[in-house]
Every structure is written in structure tokens, then in C-alpha cells.
Amino acid sequence: MAELRRDPVSGRWVIFAVERAERPEEFRSEGFSRAGGACPFCRGSEHLTPSEIFALRDNGVWRVRVVPNKFPALRVEGDLDKRAEGAYDVMSGIGAHEVIIESPEHVVNLTALDDARVGEVLWVYKQRLLDLRRDTRLVYGLVFKNVGPRAGATVEHSHSQLIALPVVPVRVQDEIERARAYFDFRGRCLFCDIVRQEEASQLRIVTETSNFVALEPFAARSPFETHVIPKRHLSHFEATGDDLLREMGTVLRSTLARLDQAIGSAPYNYLIHTAPFTSPVMEHYHWHLEIIPRITRMAGFEWGAGFFINPVPPENAAQYLREIREGNRGPREDPNLNARGR
Amino acid sequence: MAELRRDPVSGRWVIFAVERAERPEEFRSEGFSRAGGACPFCRGSEHLTPSEIFALRDNGVWRVRVVPNKFPALRVEGDLDKRAEGAYDVMSGIGAHEVIIESPEHVVNLTALDDARVGEVLWVYKQRLLDLRRDTRLVYGLVFKNVGPRAGATVEHSHSQLIALPVVPVRVQDEIERARAYFDFRGRCLFCDIVRQEEASQLRIVTETSNFVALEPFAARSPFETHVIPKRHLSHFEATGDDLLREMGTVLRSTLARLDQAIGSAPYNYLIHTAPFTSPVMEHYHWHLEIIPRITRMAGFEWGAGFFINPVPPENAAQYLREIREGNRGPREDPNLNARGR
Numbered sequence: 316m317a318e319l320r321r322d323p324v325s326g327r328w329v330i331f332a333v334e335r336a337e338r339p340e341e342f343r344s345e346g347f348s349r350a351g352g353a354c355p356f357c358r359g360s361e362h363l364t365p366s367e368i369f370a371l372r373d374n375g376v377w378r379v380r381v382v383p384n385k386f387p388a389l390r391v392e393g394d395l396d397k398r399a400e401g402a403y404d405v406m407s408g409i410g411a412h413e414v415i416i417e418s419p420e421h422v423v424n425l426t427a428l429d430d431a432r433v434g435e436v437l438w439v440y441k442q443r444l445l446d447l448r449r450d451t452r453l454v455y456g457l458v459f460k461n462v463g464p465r466a467g468a469t470v471e472h473s474h475s476q477l478i479a480l481p482v483v484p485v486r487v488q489d490e491i492e493r494a495r496a497y498f499d500f501r502g503r504c505l506f507c508d509i510v511r512q513e514e515a516s517q518l519r520i521v522t523e524t525s526n527f528v529a530l531e532p533f534a535a536r537s538p539f540e541t542h543v544i545p546k547r548h549l550s551h552f553e554a555t556g557d558d559l560l561r562e563m564g565t566v567l568r569s570t571l572a573r574l575d576q577a578i579g580s581a582p583y584n585y586l587i588h589t590a591p592f593t594s595p596v597m598e599h600y601h602w603h604l605e606i607i608p609r610i611t612r613m614a615g616f617e618w619g620a621g622f623f624i625n626p627v628p629p630e631n632a633a634q635y636l637r638e639i640r641e642g643n644r645g646p647r648e649d650p651n652l653n654a655r656g657r
Numbered sequence: 658m659a660e661l662r663r664d665p666v667s668g669r670w671v672i673f674a675v676e677r678a679e680r681p682e683e684f685r686s687e688g689f690s691r692a693g694g695a696c697p698f699c700r701g702s703e704h705l706t707p708s709e710i711f712a713l714r715d716n717g718v719w720r721v722r723v724v725p726n727k728f729p730a731l732r733v734e735g736d737l738d739k740r741a742e743g744a745y746d747v748m749s750g751i752g753a754h755e756v757i758i759e760s761p762e763h764v765v766n767l768t769a770l771d772d773a774r775v776g777e778v779l780w781v782y783k784q785r786l787l788d789l790r791r792d793t794r795l796v797y798g799l800v801f802k803n804v805g806p807r808a809g810a811t812v813e814h815s816h817s818q819l820i821a822l823p824v825v826p827v828r829v830q831d832e833i834e835r836a837r838a839y840f841d842f843r844g845r846c847l848f849c850d851i852v853r854q855e856e857a858s859q860l861r862i863v864t865e866t867s868n869f870v871a872l873e874p875f876a877a878r879s880p881f882e883t884h885v886i887p888k889r890h891l892s893h894f895e896a897t898g899d900d901l902l903r904e905m906g907t908v909l910r911s912t913l914a915r916l917d918q919a920i921g922s923a924p925y926n927y928l929i930h931t932a933p934f935t936s937p938v939m940e941h942y943h944w945h946l947e948i949i950p951r952i953t954r955m956a957g958f959e960w961g962a963g964f965f966i967n968p969v970p971p972e973n974a975a976q977y978l979r980e981i982r983e984g985n986r987g988p989r990e991d992p993n994l995n996a997r998g999r
Contacts, residue, residue: 320876322874322878323835323875324847325831325835327874327876327878328876328964328965329877329964329967330964330965330967331970332966333970333986363920388966398954401850401854402847402850402851403875403876457958459958461956461957465954466957467828467955467957467958475956476957480956480962480964484964485963485964486667487963489963490666490667491829493668494666503932508744508969509744512743518738523795533664533745534665534745536664536669549917570941572708584960584961586957586961586962587961588961605961608974611807612807613955614801614809614810615801615809615927616801616818616820618801618926618929618949619830619926619947620820620827621823621826621930622670622826623670624670624671624674624730625673625674626673628675
């Protein structure tokens with residue numbers, strides 16, 4: 316079984332998962348491995364994955380399918396054992412590690428699906444979170460997506476992942492504490508304030524609908540970092556109404572399509588930050604989805620300081636993304652955007 | 658001038674440095690660029706760098722040389738202007754960005770120098786920190802090193818960098834706060850306790866001298882992450898005695914040489930975490946050097962959660978590194994170490 320260890324200095328948890336070293340991937344390779352040529356996520360290859368956990372079906376044919384990760388970082392079997400080892404904290408590697416296969420056809424990008432189907436993928440995230448939160452050993456569910464080998468993807472077929480954890484990740488805990496301090500001081504949700512300020516200035520907005528906004532954050536870590544935020548206050552992603560998730564499908568697809576044109580299909584990650592399973596509705600925390608293009612490098616300064624250096628002001632990136640029309644290659648010659656490599 | 662912006666949700670600072678986009682490096686390339694073939698850091702190419710800030714000389718010939726970064730993230734000229742922009746914090750990009758050229762000969766790794774010369778490089782770090790802390794606008798000095806293009810290096814010739822900042826980086830602030838909480842609760846320095854626990858168990862020690870220990874941290878983020886820690890309590894790197902830095906030269910060189918053999922010259926970063934310029938001597942914080950091999954990838958889970966997945970237990974990595982004799986390729990066949998790719 317994997318073991319979770321906490322670094323007492325930084326507070327971060329590390330999963331020691333020796334089994335994952337057997338993944339069919341060489342850490343220096345930059346391409347996808349496809350043993351035997353068959354994509355394990357396509358319709359007809361269902362026997363190549365572990366047993367199905369959940370599926371959205373239409374006349375008996377699956378549209379979105381959830382399976383356990385074949386090389387899981389954590390497993391659901393076993394007891395949650397917590398102990399000290401001198402100054403250190405250790406926990407057994409209990410958790411869930413699932414793969415959400417977004418399409419039965421071999422597509423490599425969520426943008427190949429239409430708005431409604433992107434909304435269905437979001438709805439499946441919700442169903443899995445609602446199911447996993449019933450396991451009282453688990454306190455947090457993190458949904459994320461790796462696109463491209465340099466962003467950590469090992470299978471090309473469009474998919475997301477969900478890891479449910481017995482602890483709240485340090486990044487999320489930090490956000491919650493900071494948002495709590497803001498709420499205590501101002502009496503308002505920090506994220507609601509950000510949405511209001513951004514809507515007023517319009518400087519960093521990429522696209523919006525009645526209930527969602529996609530924007531470049533004021534202190535974006537990398538060129539074209541983009542966040543999708545619900546306008547109405549909501550702490551838990553899994554409490555979002557199905558109608559809202561359908562609407563978000565439109566915003567997310569449009570945002571990813573614009574990014575694809577802007578960064579030329581560069582690798583990216585996205586992830587959903589939401590309140591812990593174990594928290595009641597929070598007035599001070601607000602779920603959101605962060606898209607992080609992987610086009611700049613982390614060097615010693617970034618690792619050591621948690622500082623980032625970004626050559627593209629988010630105002631320029633937002634303007635560029637706004638001006639892209641789908642099916643149009645966008646204003647490629649904008650001189651400010653030659654700045655987007657470091 | 659560059660601008661510093663703070664993300665209100667995570668607390669991290671981002672430097673918007675549009676000029677750095679002009680660096681002669683393509684963000685997707687994996688090799689070094691060397692315009693015209695001449696290495697700008699070799700003896701005889703001094704005219705290719707900005708004016709010298711400091712040098713350690715022997716009979717008029719430099720051995721270690723410090724120059725401003727040609728493409729600085731921050732500059733010393735100008736006033737430190739701090740302001741709000743609605744919910745956001747902004748600061749002018751005042752700071753220093755220096756390059757420490759570690760040798761006049763074209764060497765690509767610190768381990769090509771002998772112990773005494775590695776100690777001299779550490780002594781030069783100290784001199785620069787002592788000088789920069791006199792500038793009252795600056796509150797923190799971060800020394801770091803990028804080795805290999807994938808770790809962010811753009812020049813091959815062995816060098817380190819120093820960025821002095823008008824704010825304390827969030828990673829360091831987090832460490833200080835966590836160590837402070839430990840001290841308040843236990844009345845002892847967390848780092849001193851770690852050193853004692855590790856010396857008692859010996860499980861994760863790589864090498865040690867009377868005053869320094871190199872060890873694999875209990876919750877290492879990546880295979881072969883290694884920390885070098887002074888055994889006696891000391892909060893500020895720049896307060897370290899010259900004799901101690903000479904001794905550290907031996908430990909650091911030996912550690913890097915072992916790592917080179919273990920990870921086959923893979924890219925790595927190292928960085929020094931020390932107390933802020935503006936803090937008095939701290940009983941609860943203890944400087945240390947972190948070496949992070951860049952052999953696993955950051956994917957969505959790591960970005961989103963601040964969680965890491967490591968396939969190699971630090972106990973195995975430490976044993977492997979201990980058994981390496983310099984000039985000996987080490988116990989390559991250890992089956993646990995085939996696990997070091999993810």
C-alpha cells in the first residue's frame with residue numbers, strides 16, 4: 316500500500332507509491348506510449364481498463380465512462396491508519412484514483428466535443444464527487460486534467476482524473492485560510508469581490524455567460540493562465556445545479572478552444588479547487604476551475620520562492636483571447652504576444 | 658520597469674517582466690543557445706557580460722565573478738512603490754538579479770571544482786547577501802542554481818543566481834510560520850529536531866561532517882531530493898562563519914558528485930532557504946540548502962494540490978547515495994532503483 320508522508324517544514328503531503336513506477340512511461344520521453352497500438356480508452360477496448368465504476372449511457376452505449384486508474388497513486392482498500400514517526404506525520408495511502416474517459420471516439424482534446432457533451436463531462440465529475448464524499452475516510456476530491464506529455468499525460472485519448480484524499484491538500488488549505496482571513500476582515504467573499512471587480516473593469520475577461528466568467532487572473536503564474544468562476548457564490552462544486560453545469564460546458568469549451576488557438580495546442584493542466592467534503596457550506600470559499608498552460612519552465616527561483624515570472628500581462632492575454640473567433644486563427648501578429656515565451 | 662503582483666487567493670507573488678521575453682531562448686527548445694559560439698562566462702569573455710559587481714581574485718585573476726543578470730527579472734534602479742488595485746496588491750519591480758560565475762574555466766558542473774573552490778562559491782554567496790541586505794528596500798535574498806535546460810538554465814557554464822526581493826517569498830514565509838508554530842508548541846527548533854532524529858536513525862543520511870549533514874528528507878518531493886543542513890542552529894546563511902562555509906564546500910561537492918552518479922547528470926535545481934534580511938536572529942528558523950532533481954513531472958495533481966507523488970522511498974535513495982564511492986559508478990543494479998522514473 317502507498318504511504319502518505321507530511322513534510323513538517325512546508326506542510327505538503329507526498330504519496331510514496333512504488334507501484335506507480337511500473338507505469339509504461341519513461342520519465343525522459345516526450346511522447347505517448349501505446350502498447351500494441353490499441354488505445355485503451357476507445358469504445359471496443361473496454362477490456363483494457365479496470366472494471367467500470369460509472370458511466371453515462373445513451374440507449375445502452377456509453378458517452379462518458381469512469382474507471383479506476385490502472386496505476387493508482389492511492390487505493391480504496393484498507394484501513395486509514397494515522398501515526399507519528401518522531402517529528403513526522405504518516406498516513407496509510409487510502410483514497411481513490413479514477414479516470415474519466417470523456418468520449419468513446421478517439422478524440423485528443425475536450426474541444427472536439429460539443430458544448431452539451433463538455434457539460435456532460437462536468438456532470439460526471441459531480442456524480443463521482445457526490446459518491447466519493449459518502450466514504451467518511453475521504454475528506455477531499457480533486458478533479459484535474461493533464462493534456463500533453465509535458466503536462467503529465469500518459470494517454471492521448473481525452474480524459475480527466477479524480478483523486479480523493481484522506482487529507483485536505485496544502486494548496487487548497489492555504490486558499491481557504493486566506494479567503495477566511497479576507498472574509499473575517501471585510502465580511503465578503505474574496506472570490507465574489509474578484510468577480511465584481513473584473514466585471515467592472517472588463518480588462519481581464521475572456522468570455523462570460525449569465526452565471527460564469529472566464530478571466531485571466533490579475534497575478535497569472537504563466538501566460539494565458541485562465542480561471543472559470545461561477546458568478547454566484549457556491550463553495551462546493553458538487554452542489555452546483557445541473558443547469559449551471561450545462562451552461563459551464565459552453566464557457567469551458569469556448570475558453571479551451573480560444574486557448575488552443577492562442578498557444579498552438581501547447582500542453583496544459585486544469586484543476587477544480589472546491590471546498591472539502593467535510594466542510595459545511597462556506598461563506599468565504601468559492602469553487603473555481605484553473606487552467607494552467609505549461610509554456611514556461613519552473614526553475615530554481617520558482618521552486619525556491621513560490622514566485623513566478625510571467626512575460627505576458629494578463630490584460631494583453633485577455634484581449635488576445637477575446638478577439639479570437641472560433642474557426643479563425645486570431646490576431647497572430649500582435650507584437651505584444653511575441654513576448655509569450657520566456 | 659517590471660511589476661510585482663500578488664495573487665490574493667494563494668498569496669504568491671508574480672513578477673511581470675516583459676523585457677525577459679527577449680532572452681535568447683525559445684521556450685520549447687531543450688538545448689542551450691550560444692550566440693556566435695563564445696561562452697559569455699569564460700575568462701576572456703568578460704566584455705560579453707554587464708559590468709562586474711564583485712569578484713574573488715587571486716593575483717589579479719578572478720576565480721569567482723558576480724555580474725548583473727543580462728535579462729533581469731528585477732532592477733535596483735527606482736523607487737519602491739506599493740499600492741492597491743481594488744482587491745489586489747501591486748509593487749514596483751525593485752530588486753537585484755545577479756549571476757555568480759563559479760569558474761573562469763568552462764566547466765558545466767560545480768563538481769568539476771575541488772572542495773575548496775566550492776567553499777569559495779558559498780563564501781561569495783555570503784558576501785553578496787551581506788552587501789545586498791544593506792539596501793533597506795530589500796527584505797529577502799534567494800540564492801539558487803539551475804543545472805540543465807529542463808531545470809531552467811540558459812547558459813551551460815557553471816553558475817548560480819541571486820535574486821534580492823522587496824517581499825518575503827510565500828514559500829519561505831510558510832516555512833517560517835510553520836516552524837514558529839512548532840517552536841511555540843515544543844520550545845525547540847523544528848530543524849534542530851529533524852537533524853537529531855535523522856542522526857539517531859541514520860536511515861536517510863547521505864553524508865555528514867562535524868557541522869553539516871546531507872540527508873534525504875522524510876517526505877521528499879522527488880527521487881533523490883537532498884537537503885544540506887548545518888547541525889548547529891543558525892537562522893541566517895550570511896551569518897555562517899567562513900570556516901563553516903569551507904566545511905560545507907566539502908559536503909556539498911560530495912553530495913552533488915553522488916547525485917550526478919545516481920541520476921546520470923539529470924537536471925536539478927538547488928536553493929538556499931534562509932531568514933529574511935529584516936528579521937533579527939530567529940530561534941525557530943534554521944537555514945538549509947535544498948537540492949531538487951528534476952526527474953519527475955509536475956502534472957495537474959501536483960499543481961492543483963501541492964501534493965507530490967514519489968516512487969522512490971528516501972531511505973532507499975539515501976542508502977544508494979551512501980554506497981556510491983567517488984570515481985565508482987555505484988550499485989547500479991539495485992532493483993528498487995529501477996523505480997526512480999514515475
